[in-house]
Amino acid sequence: MLTTPYVALELEIMEQNIRGMVSGLRRNNIQHWPHIKTHKSVRLAKLEQQLGASGITCAKLSEAEVMAEGGITSILLAYPLIGEDKCQRYAELARKISIRTIVDSVAGAQGLSQAAVKNGLEFAIDIAIDFGAHREGIQPDQLLSFARDIAALPGLKIKGVFTYAGTIYQYHEEADIRRAAREEAALLMKSRDLLNANGFTIETLSGGSTLSSFYADELNGITESRAGNFIFGDMNAINGGIYTPENCALTICATVVSIPLPGYATLDAGTKSLTSDLSATPGSYGLIQENPDIALVKLNEEHGYLRYDPEKVSLTIGEQLHIIPNHCCVVANLVDEIYAFRQGEFSETIAINARGKSY
Ligand SMILES: Cc1ncc(COP(=O)(O)O)c(C=O)c1O
The missing domain is CATH 2.40.37.20 (D-serine dehydratase-like domain)
Known part of the structure; x- marks a missing residue:
């Protein structure tokens, strides 16, 4: 007999949630990079990869370290890395696995650049753009000048654009969620076009919450989704109308x-x-x-x-x-x-x- 309170997981439902997410994204040529902050488990991250994820997303460096230790080899660290100690830890991780991270400040980019040079490495980075939550990301109208500033820093290679449109959780109607998903994709595509027209080579367009990724047809054009919550589902998913x-x-x-x-x-x-x-x-x-x-x-x-x-x-x-x-x-x-x-x-x-x- 299990002792309460405990956390219970129905494996069949979870597997169905993963398969549903992967197939919706695949139909729209979007890679799945699930955010593992939802479960923080190596076993479940590996299962997500077995069922179709191309890599995983982590919020924190220590999460990424645990995942790498557990055998995960492709990670997006979706969090601004600030501080010499963290940039050095990141460099140590980058020696072992394929890892990419985000920048949204010159100070942050400088820290990463110094760690890359010191360790003889080149870091792949995405520029984070603020969709409107004002949590992280540069403002869209500053994208080009910011990209030019950090492109001049040694040891960094700008590979992509990134946003997290968490503001979508204010909506509960399908039409509103679909519109917000379209806007999220449009911001990423517009940002890529601007940078590519100015000599950059943007390969990844990273977006996707659980709500927007559920309507993956609206995200068509982005290259990867980081939906995380979908694996379990909760009242937020029910109130968003995507789960029962x-x-x-x-x-x-x-x-x-x-x-x-x-x-x-x-x-x-x-x-x-x-x-x-x-x-x-x-x-x-x-x-x-x-x-x-x-x-x-x-x-x-x-x-x-x-x-x-x-x-x-x-x-x-x-x-x-x-x-x-x-x-x-x-x-x-x-x-x-x-x-x-x-x-x-x-x-x-x-x-x-x-x-x-x-x-
Ligand atoms: C940067 C980032 N990407 C992706 C996600 C996943 O979104 P969701 O919780 O809707 O699955 C989150 C969630 O907070 C996030 O912060």
Whole structure:
């Protein structure tokens, strides 16, 4: 018997999600470079590659180090690398595997350039462009002058343009999501055309969230998608209209530990199992798979507050429930291992090798 709370993974659903994503992207000539921040597991990164991914995307250098150690040989590090120590670690990684990263500042590019020269290497880089979230990326109207500035730095080779259009998550209607995906692809293609018309050779157009990649026909023209969340699915994917609860592969299994009043019950999972991330459904911390009429309305660190109509729903102490989380990408990072099931039967334990690797 597995001890709750634990993270449960339905392998068939996950495999179906991977196959669906890969085939949609393939139909549109887009390579799949899944973002592994969602699972942080070497086993799952390798599975994604077996099922069609060309390489993987990591957010952090330490994640990439773990993946490389585990045998992954093609990585996009989709995060600005700042600091001499990190640039040196990056150089050490670049000696072992094929790796590319992004730049969006002259200072960042200078740091990478110095590390490349010091180590006798050339780093392939993508220029990150701000789609509108203002999280990273240079402004589109500064692209050409920025590219010229960093092209002059030794040890760097500009290979691509890159954007992350996370603003797409504000939309819940297919037409809006499709339009946002088209705009994302258009920004990348326009950026490539501008640079190529000015003597650069841009090979990669890197974009793609789970929402935009679900409508891969709208991304037609970009060369790679970094969708990550799709592998598990969560309330964000459901609220975006691309998944139903049946497509969600990852849940948190928790036990009813107290029923202080009729209609009030408490689970043994709180923010330390689910995080406090909210989704588009106000005041909900996840969907109870067994019965969506039971609401998970509040979390303490180790307690989940359930509310339900005792005339219609009966819960008992010791009963186990599965929660589809609001945001699956934050859940795997909370545990050392997750438990995988096939046709309802326990199948294997999957290690979260890059858990806590945020540096
Ligand atoms: C740079 C980057 N690329 C790709 C992704 C994957 O997007 P999604 O979570 O929609 O799959 C993320 C997610 O945060 C990201 O930050």
